[in-house]
Amino acid sequence: MGRLAGKVAIVSGGATGCGAAAVRLFAAEGAAVGIIDRNVQAGSALAIELARAGYRVVFATADVSKKAEVDQAVATVKSQLGPVNVLFNHAGTIVIKPFLETEEEDWDFLFDVNVKSMYLMTRAVLPMMLAAGKGSIVCTSSISAVYGTPNEVLYDATKGACHMFARAIAVEFRDRGIRCNAVCPGFIETPHGLREVAELTALGVDVSEAAIKAAQGRFGQPEDIARAALYLASDDSDFVNGTQLFVDNGFSAA
Numbered sequence: 001m002g003r004l005a006g007k008v009a010i011v012s013g014g015a016t017g018c019g020a021a022a023v024r025l026f027a028a029e030g031a032a033v034g035i036i037d038r039n040v041q042a043g044s045a046l047a048i049e050l051a052r053a054g055y056r057v058v059f060a061t062a063d064v065s066k067k068a069e070v071d072q073a074v075a076t077v078k079s080q081l082g083p084v085n086v087l088f089n090h091a092g093t094i095v096i097k098p099f100l101e102t103e104e105e106d107w108d109f110l111f112d113v114n115v116k117s118m119y120l121m122t123r124a125v126l127p128m129m130l131a132a133g134k135g136s137i138v139c140t141s142s143i144s145a146v147y148g149t150p151n152e153v154l155y156d157a158t159k160g161a162c163h164m165f166a167r168a169i170a171v172e173f174r175d176r177g178i179r180c181n182a183v184c185p186g187f188i189e190t191p192h193g194l195r196e197v198a199e200l201t202a203l204g205v206d207v208s209e210a211a212i213k214a215a216q217g218r219f220g221q222p223e224d225i226a227r228a229a230l231y232l233a234s235d236d237s238d239f240v241n242g243t244q245l246f247v248d249n250g251f252s253a254a
């Protein structure tokens with residue numbers, strides 16, 4: 001039996017990077033998986049590939065910062081796979097700029113994509129979990145929730161909010177069978193992580209291979225995050241609620 005046998009999971013941001021690695025792992029561990037992402041090409045290609053391999057995986061498109069699109073996509077997944085009991089809130093992005101060059105639009109955009117999305121997705125999925133009396137929500141935070149990086153003030157602030165969102169959901173719903181935890185990646189080799197390294201380097205921040213090696217031993221891989229998300233999503237973490245799991249090989253311990 002897989003560690004997610006019988007579960008129905010949604011992975012937001014599941015088209016590429018850590019989200020896609022989680023989709024593959026969750027499916028291999030027995031879950032039916034709904035991918036919700038704005039990247040239609042990569043998301044539907046992954047769903048088709050896994051469905052052809054015999055897994056129950058569907059794709060539904062949404063900009064996760066838009067309520068109507070989220071509600072529609074969640075309803076599509078529910079109608080095809082059944083009530084959802086695992087939610088991996090992973091979709092997110094980054095704006096890297098010197099603070100004094102940021103504009104109000106940057107703030108609104110990043111909070112909409114990184115934070116409001118968690119509210120909208122959780123608001124749409126949680127009633128199904130409450131009806132079943134059980135559910136696990138995993139929210140992607142970051143080392144950036146507690147470690148500041150130059151030119152990432154807005155991003156760091158969004159990740160601090162993700163941290164607290166997960167804790168507060170856990171406190172409000174613990175007694176109704178809901179767990180909500182945050183996973184906090186270090187630097188991970190995904191489209192997001194590679195863009196972050198390139199843009200920080202262009203602004204003179206040392207995120208060289210040597211600097212990343214010194215801070216966390218190596219560039220993390222998407223599967224490192226997927227395995228941590230699997231633990232938090234599965235019943236293996238039944239008594240783990242409202243916590244933050246740093247997946248950074250000691251970056252945040254130094």
Ligand SMILES: NC(=O)c1ccc[n+]([C@@H]2O[C@H](COP(=O)([O-])OP(=O)(O)OC[C@H]3O[C@@H](n4cnc5c(N)ncnc54)[C@H](O)[C@@H]3O)[C@@H](O)[C@H]2O)c1
Pocket residue numbers: 012013014015016017018019036037038039062063064065090091092093113140141142143184185186187188189190191192193194196
């Ligand atoms: N890669 C890292 O180093 C790192 C470190 C810490 C945290 N994170 C977090 O991981 C997430 C980024 O994911 P990744 O590293 O797997 O890279 P990624 O860029 O491959 O994945 C992000 C996914 O989210 C989707 N997405 C972005 N905005 C969306 C929107 N508005 N609506 C729907 N889908 C949207 C993208 O299409 C993509 O599939 C973010 O939440 C980021 O804060 C990444």
